Amino acid sequence: MKDLNHYFCICNPGLETLAQNELRLLRIQGVPEVGGLAFSGTDRDVVQANLCLRTASRILQRIALFPVAGFDGFEKQCRRIKWGRFLTPSVPIDVRVTCESSRLYHEKAVQERLLHWLNEDCAVRPGEEGESSQRIYVRIVKNRCTISIDTSGDHLHRRGYRLQTAKAPLRENLAAAMVLASGWARNRPPLYDPFCGSGTILIEAALIAKRIVPGLVTERTYAFQSWPDASKYVELVTELREHWKGQIRAESQPLFFGSDRDAGAIQAAQENARRAGLTIEWQQCSFSDVSYLPDSFVLCNPPYGQRIGEDLRNLYAALGGLARSRPDLTIAWLSSDPRWQRATAMAWQKRLGFSNGGLAVQLLRNG
Incomplete structure (x- = not known):
């Protein structure tokens, strides 16, 4: 042994x-x-x-x-x-x-x-x-x-594709946790993020859909590759990367669609997806301006703050309105405060809880 x-x-x-x-x-x-x-x-x-x-x-x-x-x-x-x-x-x-x-x-x-x-x-x-x-x-x-x-060296959330960021970006490992806990990966329907920022949630979902492991996104190095006996680790990294390349799904991926009202965020998302080798549709528009949403799964990290302003109250009310008017949609979102949940006028199920930048957050889902 x-x-x-x-x-x-x-x-x-x-x-x-x-x-x-x-x-x-x-x-x-x-x-x-x-x-x-x-x-x-x-x-x-x-x-x-x-x-x-x-x-x-x-x-x-x-x-x-x-x-x-x-x-x-x-x-x-x-x-x-x-x-x-x-x-x-x-x-x-x-x-x-x-x-x-x-x-x-x-x-x-x-x-x-x-x-x-x-x-x-x-x-x-x-x-x-x-x-x-x-x-x-x-x-x-x-x-x-x-x-x-x-053994890792650089933090494992740093996949290498995200050189461009929007405001308050969500770490890649936390975005992946949202995707896995949301239940989306079970059937992999079309996925929409209306507050996409630099695109991290959709990129992580697309990597999961295509079965691309994080170590294949870029040729990053690990701490064990600088140890005195590094040669055996270098050989293992090479061998296992080849193995996981053979596991990548070749079939067409489900549709991924992201929108954000910030033009800089959309540009960052486009660049990040390109570096990850993924095809994702991006559009600059506000959540209220999305006119057509096909049957899909909505997964997002809406903006939040310590003070409830009228704009945020209206945004969360619109999120709740979408859930009520489109019962065919599955909606999962990250909440930092029970006040945001109340603003949606909806009951939500907790799927996950963790800390994001020192702030306790919950992943909530309708049904």
Whole structure:
């Protein structure tokens, strides 16, 4: 049997079940924990997870777990770790420390000690501001220390297609979570987003429809590709990318249609879809100006603010009016405040809850 490593999939609170389902499709058993999902697997499994997970933020490899009461014990355990498997002098490091309810409570002191020891043992240096670096995570909770190393590198929501953004863009992994939780992917009917912004929701839906995994959108790199034993990971990335290219659906995709009243947003959406290699129809118009809407599924992230103005009240009233006048439509939307739900004068079912930019939001659906 192949040696198994221990990993942790970080995801936004509320997305654990979706990420767990994604892991299950890769034949990986994820166990929910605070902040994400723990799983055991091979090198191949961690490459698969990085390439394929749509709702994850990043994947860590857990490299040490031990009780700790002071700096002497912490140093002793840290020096036992085979850092040479992960660190190389040419790649700077970024040490991130969290301490809770422990004798070692000074996070900055823990960080400085570990940086000093790693510089002595591995000749590595801390990264400068904005410099690409290998992240190391130290978490000390109730005198138990977990040390993990990042396998992903850049945040996994950064697929590479979104160079143009509109105001308050929704992260790609959150947009994918909306698509998966909405129920649209079950039958994949035509999909419409009347507040499309830079197009993220529709682009993520189109990627799901065509079975294009995130790691195929662009030739991004991962942290494990800069490890001393990078060659085996490079081979796995190449092999698995070829495998997933063979899984792309060749048949014509369902119709995707997005509109927004902002001309800059439509231009950004067009450029982003082009970079992702997708065909999506875009139109500059207000929600109230959409004159014809065929039988379809509406999925959107309407504008919201802390203050209820008349314009927003009318917008949500129009959304509720559409749902009542067109019972043939399935409508799912992201709500940040019960006041918006009341403004629609409709009853909605909660499909998902998560945090978007520090704001608690819910995905609601009619029926």
